[in-house]
Amino acid sequence: MPHLGADVAAYVDGQLSDSAMRDAVTHLQTCDECEKAVRQQRLLKSRMSTVTTPGPPPALLASLTELASVPPQREGWWTRLARSAPFRAGVVLVSASLAVIGAAYVVGGGAERMGDEVAPPYNRYVEDFEGRSSARPGDVITAAAMDDLSEYGWACHDVLAGDLRRVSGAFADGTEVIALSYSDGVSRLNLFEQAGALDTDRLDGFRPEQLGRSQVWVRHSEPMVVTWDDDGTVFTIVTDLPVDRVERAVDELPGGSQERGMGERVSDGLDRMSAWIGAA
Structure with a gap:
């Protein structure tokens, strides 16, 4: 039998046919090159099994859920005075941006420990x-x-x-x-x-x-x-x-519990929030 080649991943995942699996097992008993490739693939699979997409914190979900139940505030005279579309659009844009940045900062602060x-x-x-x-x-x-x-x-x-x-x-x-x-x-x-x-x-x-x-x-x-x-x-x-x-x-090695600045926390938080939206 020739080397496993591209079938290494399929062998590790158990996706080969019964006959192909038997041939592969026999081949691995005498081929050090393929045996090492299989070992490396299993190690990679072990590594990737620890990588998960973090879920949103319960407190953040609860706060977002409560937004819909908050009654609208009565408008003051200054609100009625500033009813122009550009003014309202500007206020909404700034408020939304600050809210997103604040949420991203909070979410980005959580460091999940992955794996068994x-x-x-x-x-x-x-x-x-x-x-x-x-x-x-x-x-x-x-x-x-x-x-x-x-x-x-x-x-x-x-x-x-x-x-x-x-x-x-x-x-x-x-x-x-x-x-x-x-x-x-x-x-x-x-x-x-x-x-x-x-x-x-x-x-x-x-x-x-x-x-x-x-x-x-x-x-x-x-x-x-x-x-x-x-x-x-x-x-x-x-x-x-x-x-x-x-x-x-x-x-010089990957570090544990490193203190991150505001910019890095916000960036990480935005990445996590984007992952949640993409998975929804």
Whole structure:
């Protein structure tokens, strides 16, 4: 049987015919290239399953519903004086614009945590870092595959914190975790990424801290462990770097709970509101 090629996604989704599925299973037993393509497709599907369109906040829906029940105000003399069409159109336009901007600011302030809660095996990650783990190394991720993963939202940087170069990459825990190793020849940093939201109830020994622009959880030990989530991905760093260089590395990765300015909040809110209108 030839390589799966364009049928990789159909195989992962179970959309092939019974005979084609059997042929594919047989082929995957002897073809490393197709087996890796299937693994990568499953990882991508896991990533995309955490991305959802946020719904409107209940408070906003309630306030919009109440607008129809508010009785009209009695007109004052100045309202009757300013009955010209241009004046009324201007007032309506300004009021509507301010209302939309205000609603967008409120909506844009909500940061949803996407995906199932996960608790990374921090102690095993430390054992891996120190070379004390007997676990079998994961399947190697090629440089080309890392480029593809980066396009799909996984942070597989070539360099971190200025001069930490990526020396290896592998799938760990089956296909659930991307494990990357960086080094400058003296210090090392291991980075683990998996789909989901961080289970903050299982962070014994960690404390919340602000590193650069991100709110993270830190366990000050040897080596240092830092973990956080962002946009449906949990990141964990294990390293012997000093804190200032760890902060730089965190800043170069997708950040958690970043403080945004008014313009960014309004822009994000308008995007969410447009999504709601499009889905209605």
